[in-house]
Amino acid sequence: xxxxxxxxxxxxxxxxxxxxxxxxxxxxxxxxxxxxxxxxxxxxxxxxxxxxxxxxxxxxxxxxxxxxxxxxxxxxxxxxxxxxxxxxxxxxxxxxxxxxxxxxxxxxxxxxxxxxxxxxxxxxxxxxxxxxxxxxxxxxxxxxxxxxxxxxxxxxxxxxxxxxxxxxx
Amino acid sequence: xxxxxxxxxxxxxxxxxxxxxxxxxxxxxxxxxxxxxxxxxxxxxxxxxxxxxxxxxxxxxxxxxxxxxxxxxxxxxxxxxxxxxxxxxxxxxxxxxxxxxxxxxxxxxxxxxxxxxxxxxxxxxxxxxxxxxxxx
Numbered sequence: 001x002x003x004x005x006x007x008x009x010x011x012x013x014x015x016x017x018x019x020x021x022x023x024x025x026x027x028x029x030x031x032x033x034x035x036x037x038x039x040x041x042x043x044x045x046x047x048x049x050x051x052x053x054x055x056x057x058x059x060x061x062x063x064x065x066x067x068x069x070x071x072x073x074x075x076x077x078x079x080x081x082x083x084x085x086x087x088x089x090x091x092x093x094x095x096x097x098x099x100x101x102x103x104x105x106x107x108x109x110x111x112x113x114x115x116x117x118x119x120x121x122x123x124x125x126x127x128x129x130x131x132x133x134x135x136x137x138x139x140x141x142x143x144x145x146x147x148x149x150x151x152x153x154x155x156x157x158x159x160x161x162x163x164x165x166x167x168x169x
Numbered sequence: 170x171x172x173x174x175x176x177x178x179x180x181x182x183x184x185x186x187x188x189x190x191x192x193x194x195x196x197x198x199x200x201x202x203x204x205x206x207x208x209x210x211x212x213x214x215x216x217x218x219x220x221x222x223x224x225x226x227x228x229x230x231x232x233x234x235x236x237x238x239x240x241x242x243x244x245x246x247x248x249x250x251x252x253x254x255x256x257x258x259x260x261x262x263x264x265x266x267x268x269x270x271x272x273x274x275x276x277x278x279x280x281x282x283x284x285x286x287x288x289x290x291x292x293x294x295x296x297x298x299x300x301x302x303x304x305x
Contacts, residue, residue, distance in 0.1 A: 061240055069237060076229075127247060139263055142267060143270070153271075153277075154277055157235070157278055
């Protein structure tokens with residue numbers, strides 16, 4: 001067991017334990033904050049896999065953006081404390097069968113896949129190469145992403161604005 | 170051998186250990202005599218009143234939504250900014266088109282007043298109108 005494995009298991013434990021808290025806790029705010037740790041743990045695993053850009057995106061967009069949005073969504077909700085969050089165990093047998101099948105499929109894929117491992121040095125940064133193919137091979141996708149963001153911006157603003165006028169009425 | 174992310178990990182570990190040790194030592198050293206008054210939520214010395222779960226203004230949500238979209242834009246600009254110099258004017262124009270599309274969205278938000286903070290509009294009493302009403 002080398003350093004890599006120790007760090008991997010550290011992040012894996014953080015991810016799994018906080019994901020468990022997200023599902024089981026009765027307080028929706030605790031749930032949102034545990035999701036922060038889950039996303040952080042996943043970004044740590046991304047770093048270990050050599051996907052540095054993805055890890056930074058995970059921190060910046062998911063932890064810095066989407067989680068804030070989620071917390072605002074929680075805070076914007078009326079009468080949050082009176083919401084009865086049920087996390088009891090219902091339909092235990094179908095759930096066990098379903099998750100057992102999923103586990104079996106994942107295990108089968110994991111054992112039967114012919115994992116190719118190369119002894120290559122992981123580059124210190126992938127962002128340069130990513131930028132290069134983003135403005136050569138995938139330039140259309142890059143510009144379409146800008147269009148998609150534009151649509152999302154206008155759509156989000158107009159939906160939020162309509163809600164506000166309804167509120168005033 | 171230590172990668173750049175390894176340094177960040179060491180920073181994170183030290184930050185966590187620092188907080189844990191500080192809180193643990195404080196827990197051992199400090200006297201512990203809780204009373205009802207001490208355990209109450211501190212609200213600037215006043216007695217806490219009502220639920221802390223107030224409904225926030227929808228404006229915060231709109232601002233967060235706009236922030237998220239420009240956040241994604243900045244993330245996408247990082248790889249472009251590193252690589253565009255090699256491509257010369259072509260690479261530069263790609264980024265300019267990308268930015269122009271988003272400036273269009275920004276201009277739309279600005280024009281429609283989504284970036285403005287919704288303020289209450291108080292009507293200050295005007296002396297002329299009061300006098301007019303009095304004389305009538």
